[in-house]
Amino acid sequence: MDVRSSLAAQGYGLAQGATRPAPGASPSRSDAGEAFSEAIRSFTDTVQNGERMAQAALTTGADPHSLVTALAQTELAVQTAVTVRDRVVEAYQEILRMPV
Template sequence: MDVRNTLAAQAYGQARPALRPEATAQPSAGEAFTQAVEGFAETLQTGEAQARAAMTTGADPHSLVTALAQTELAVETAVTIRDRVVEAYQEILRMPV
């Protein structure tokens, strides 16, 4: 048996699972929304805890900046989603009945 054939067979065997991914259960819309809200709340709590620690104990300023940046991104994302929902609602209201 040729070495190239052996290596090719091994590479094919390793890539085979990628060709046939296992079916994973997709969360429902409600579960996905719940997870998003919980993640948002957790991000806000982390930012607040880092800010509190920086003010009281002089914690690492780098971790404070990182937590605040993550919090800012989470709030901007929530505002964008809210704006899109309001826009969709207004579009529905404009539809003729």
């Protein structure tokens, strides 16, 4: 199993818990806003970690395995963000096509 498959499987496993609502909890705007904020924070942390690992590898000769892992996670995060953006744009375009 390559690094991408492993990271994708790990990310999928973590995402499954996010799709199920908590027992007895009703969805509210603040929960959705908090979830979105947490997703953005997680994305930012992942990208910054990849940048730190790349700088460390170039300057101090850090562990190449850690660098590859961090860059693969960063690539997966960017691909996920692009996919979400594309879906939002598609939904917006679909709303624009609705007859009034």
